[in-house]
Amino acid sequence: MSLTMAHGDLRAAGERYLERIGQADEFGAVDMVLGLLEDGVSAENLLLGLIAPAQRRVGELWAANRWSVAREHGATAVSERAVAAIAARARPEPVLGRITVACTDGEYHALPTRLLAEVLRLRGWQVDFLGASVPGPHLITHLHQTGPDAVALGCALATRLPRAHATLTACQAVGVPVLAGGAGFGEDGRFAGLLGADGWAPTADVAADRLAGGGLPPFPAAPGTLAHLSDEEYTHLTRRRGDLLGAAMTALARAYPPMASYTVPQLDSTAEDLGYILDFLAAALYVDDAELFTAFIAWSTGVLLARGVPAGALKAGLRVFHGELRDFPRARHLLVLAMEAANAADAELEI
Incomplete structure (x- = not known):
């Protein structure tokens, strides 16, 4: 299956995938994504063209009160399992540098950040994915121990911005640049710039492109303090x-x-x-x-x-x-x- 065909086919497959995760059908969802992988759909296309849109739809269904919290949680858990299955099947050797990927302290919406981690792995990075709600001091200890080239910091909810600010400032203080991502930083990344992040990306593939470009495109100089x-x-x-x-x-x-x-x-x-x-x-x-x-x-x-x-x-x-x-x-x-x-x-x- 070509990538051109895959885009159209994935739109149709998305409804079937949504049905499976909505029923908490873990085996059905995993079998489906692995079958598409075997048919020639790239792992990155499955992550960003199938699973990510389905999860956005899950959020919409919850907001509209068509799905309960339990059903939304079950669907997300199945998608996490599907991501893990794709990652286990597609294992490229790291040929680039090392990236630490983490959710900011207090942020428990980890799946979008996990998708970024897997896309970076597919692109050739060695990735340390630290998961949800990583306390700032523990993240800094990890940076001292591993010496990554950059930190990719996820923040889905704007209520976590003060903690994200403290975390990215601490990372920069030990010499590690921070690429910010997630809806919490604003659709246009304006809060990432305001809080002094070294860069921002709206999607996982854009983040991977920017990191592969040899550095993070800087924001215009942010104010030294939030006056x-x-x-x-x-x-x-x-x-x-x-x-x-x-x-x-x-x-x-x-x-x-x-x-x-x-x-x-x-x-x-x-x-x-x-x-x-x-x-x-x-x-x-x-x-x-x-x-x-x-x-x-x-x-x-x-x-x-x-x-x-x-x-x-x-x-x-x-x-x-x-x-x-x-x-x-x-x-x-x-x-x-x-x-x-x-x-x-x-x-x-x-x-």
């Missing part, structure tokens, strides 16, 4: 997270009467959702980017509506935080913008 952090809103918000969450739950119960009939699981879910709002607000404060927060709120509006939670509940939560954060002008401004984004998303979804 906006001098107001300490980010620091105080993160330190007070627990207290703010408790106060918000109490205030929300008064401001949103339907909460009076919530079950314990519903109350737990509400607290979890409020926690996500605080975490994304903190991340937006850290990088001083309103769109990071408003985009999350617009997305959350759709996710909650798909689960039968009216947009009014989310808006009430935003108003509660606005009232609680009286001494946080930047945070209050972001919350006002977020309420506007929630209104716009609600109106669009009702059309």
